[in-house]
Amino acid sequence: MARLNDEVGALLREYADLILLSGGNAFRARSYEKAARSVGGYPGDLAHLDEAGLRAIPGVGDSTAEKISEYLASGRMEALESLRAKIPPGVREVTQIPGVGPKTAVLLYRKLGIKSVDELRKAADAGKLKGLPGLGEKTVENIRHGIEQLSQASGRTLLSIALDLAEDLVAELGAVPGCKKCDYAGSLRRMRETVGDIDILATAKDSAPLMAALLARPEVADVIGSGTTKTSIRTDKGLQVDLRVVQPAEWGAALVYFTGSRAHNIKLRGRAVKEGLKLSEYGLFDVESGKKLASRTEKEVYAALGLPWIPPTLREDRGEIEAAADGALPDLVQLKDLRGDLHTHTDLTDGLAPLEVMLQTAADLGYAYYAVTDHAPNLAMQRMTDDKMLAQRARARDLDREYSGMRVLHGTELNIDAAGDVDWPADFLAGFDLCVASIHSSFGLDRAAQTKRLIRACENPHVNIIGHPTTRLLDRRPPIDADLDAVFAAAAHTGTALELNASPQRLDLTDDQAMAAQRHGVKFAINSDAHSTPALSNRRFGIATAQRAWLTKDDVINTWSLTRLRAFLRKPAVRGGGG
Structure with missing residues (x-):
């Protein structure tokens, strides 16, 4: 069952979308988007907060707190339902197509009456999108590609969402009297980035209590079938769950059978x-x-x-x-091997918690080192300045002396522009302990341009890690078109690590891409890209990607000692590199 915080965050995000779709104020919509992120990333339970407590959450103002309180008390959000009545449901569905934002969805609705993904597909096939304001040939092609992506993802659920439910089910079913063992299997146990359904396996001599426990779950919306060995249900979110009960003596064979592809x-x-x-x-x-x-x-x-x-x-x-x-299986990297996180954010930019809180959470995870890497100034919406960054550096140095078991590294997440250049001149960059560089704009450049900008960033002697290299957002934004083999070769040649971004919405690089990069000799950083304290736990998804890519500790720089890591970060200048 979804956390209440996630549920409320989703409603606030929908409200922000509907504000834009109805022609409302963009700044107001952004404030609700920020509140949605804050609520979703808040570590406490909203159910225990009054309005004053809700207003204490970063980004939650009086109006937002009132809406949340209304929902907690009645299960309704009147302002949201009012906007829902004004916008056909399918118009918001259209915005789920990667690359189609609210402005385009409204244009399509007003000009062509399009209020569903299927109607948009038919209109594109019939050539009706040509000539619409702002929809050039390249944009129309991107829309077609986005529709295809959405269709392929239809019926699949993000790993993190499926895992939350599966772990909840395993805990509850495993506690049913008579249950000897219980675990999830299938693609979820293989930790694929999305799953089609959840397979739960249990052992018991009498399966009836287990089947009854599943059917009594609050999220059950439909019973597909129920018997003595298997029960299948569909949740209120559309996710199918299959529970199979086997005899204790069959556990191993069943787990092999229902786990493997x-x-x-x-x-x-x-x-x-x-x-x-x-x-x-x-x-x-x-x-x-x-x-x-x-x-x-x-x-x-x-x-x-x-x-x-x-x-x-x-x-x-x-x-x-x-x-x-052949006795040649790799000794896969494990969660316990991670010694630090090298890509995180605070409330100085778009994070939700102050530096001190993020550091304490990291220390509680047992890290030996931790890097704060807030956004650089070319991401204008974050309003970073030299003075702000230098003040944070001074504070990080002070805090570093307070932690006996964890070293605090001061870094930044730079922006790779269309030409491959990054924020700040070389002398300023030299003051950071490490620099992550990522693409945050110009996603539609052609293959040659995207490849060139990534290679140029790798050649920059101050860039240590390329963050979320393909920029994809699962179900929301396609990866950029780049010659990744050329990028991998450049990263290996220049000693630039590539990130395995552990955010479950990104998982970028993918396991297949990481396998290809490893063959070039690339080293990797498994980073949470955390914008809140709960998100520091995303590291488990990065480890899963690394394991699926056959990576070992030696492949991952943040499993290394601080001495070895610092040596890697002293990146030699590359002839012809960017400044």
Whole structure:
């Protein structure tokens, strides 16, 4: 079930969108967007706050606090419902297409009466978008591509959202009397960036109490089917959950069967067949005698096939079975290996918490070092100045002396402009402990231009990490078009790390891209890009991406000692590099 904070944040975000769609004040809409981020990132429970407590949340003013209080008391937000009545639901749906904002959605509605994604698709196919103000040939092509992306993502859920629900279900079902073991399986256990449904596996001699517990969950909107071995429901958010109950002795075989991708499982079964065996969710059997050889644990099943246990994040048939057979599986990087976070924000720019609070949360995570990297001035909306950044640096140096077990690094997130240049001259950049450089604008440049700007940023001797390299936002913005192989080669040559951005809305680079970059010799930084204290925990998603990319500790710079990290950050100048 979604956190109340996330639920209210989503409503405030919808309200901001509807303000823009109805022609309202853009500044007012932005204030509600900021409030939505603040509420979603607030670590406490909104249900325990009165209006004064709500107003204490950064970005939540009197009007917003009143709306939240109204919703907490009645389950309704009158102002939101009033705006909903003015805008056809499908018009906001159109804004979910990557690259289509409220202004374009309103234009399409007013000029062509388009109030759904399907209507927009038909209009584009019929050539009706040509000639509309601001919609050139390139924009129309981007809209087509965005519709295709949205269609591909339809019915899939972000990893973080699915994981929250799955962990809640596993905790509750695992506590049902008679349940011996309970865990999630499927693509969620493989930690794919989005999932189509949630597979829950449990063991019990009597499945009835478990099935009843699932059906009693408050988010159940529809019962697809229910029996003694499997129950399927659909939640009020449209996500399907399948609960399978097996006998305790079948746990290992079932977990293998329901975790691996289809291709992984086919290859495992093929390996079994060659040995005169049969593998199913019930166990591994000798075909001739029918004797069960293994089923109780995953390690037992893999061992009976002549293989070591294969981590779930690798079970995609990308060579993991062959590597296992050869004793060549990588020693994957683990969450416990992370010694620090090298990309975070505070309320000096668009973060929600002050530096002191972010640092204390990081220290509580056991980090050995932590970098604050607030936005640089070319991201104009953040209003950064030299004086503000220098004052923060002085404060960071003071705080560094207060933490005996954690070193405080002062950095910044620079903006890579269309030419590949970044904020501030070289002498100012030299004062930072590290610099992350990211693209925040000019997403529509052509392939050559995007490639050139990224390579130029890598060649800058003051740029240590390229942040969220492809700029994608899952379900909202497509990646830029760049020759990533050329970028990877440049990053490896210049000693520039590439980020595995752990924000579940980004997960950028992807696992496939990270695998390709690693082959070039690139090093990586697994960063939370946290704008609030809860978001520091996003690191688990970055670790998942790294594992799916077969990365080890040696590949990830923020698993290294501070001494080794500092040596890497002393990046040599590259002939011809940018300033």
